[in-house]
Amino acid sequence: EIGEVLMVDDEEVEITSLENTRGGRVSKSMVSELVTIWATSLTGPTRVGISIDYGGRILSQKVDVERDLQFNVGDTVKLGRAVFTIKSMKTTTSRIRKGGAPADQIKRIYGRPADRRDRFQYDLTSKLVETVEPEDES
Known part of the structure; x- marks a missing residue:
């Protein structure tokens, strides 16, 4: 879900956008239907x-x-x-x-x-x- 915080390689990132198997941007989705997760770092500049x-x-x-x-x-x-x-x-x-x-x-x-x-x-x-x-x- 957009706004959710994940740990990636010991770094906190916030999900900013999700792209599903139908090629559209969605605010939340089942993991099995995701193609791309867009995120931004919460620790660096x-x-x-x-x-x-x-x-x-x-x-x-x-x-x-x-x-x-x-x-x-x-x-x-x-x-x-x-x-x-x-x-x-x-x-x-x-x-x-x-x-x-x-x-x-x-x-x-x-x-x-x-x-x-x-x-x-x-x-x-x-x-x-x-x-x-x-x-x-x-």
Whole structure:
């Protein structure tokens, strides 16, 4: 069942999605009908998506941060050369436009550019996940 915690190789993981033999995603299922169990670690860092909207051009990045790191709407954040203000967040249960949430509940942070001279609450540059660009097959 989604939300259930399992031990895998001495590590706690939480089931986030299940895929059954009929090819569909389900919230719970008999083990004999499962093809894939999707889970996330509860012990290591958590991955959070970040989208910064530059007036139609979106910079999309991912960061690996401590699970209990608190993000708040209105915070100013440094990410590489970008400095942005958090405008909203998508969590596992809702969209937040006021207040905050710990990183382990956040799926994506949405921001707008801030002045690079603005003071920022935290620098996530060292937490950036390197993305690999797909190679041209021509």
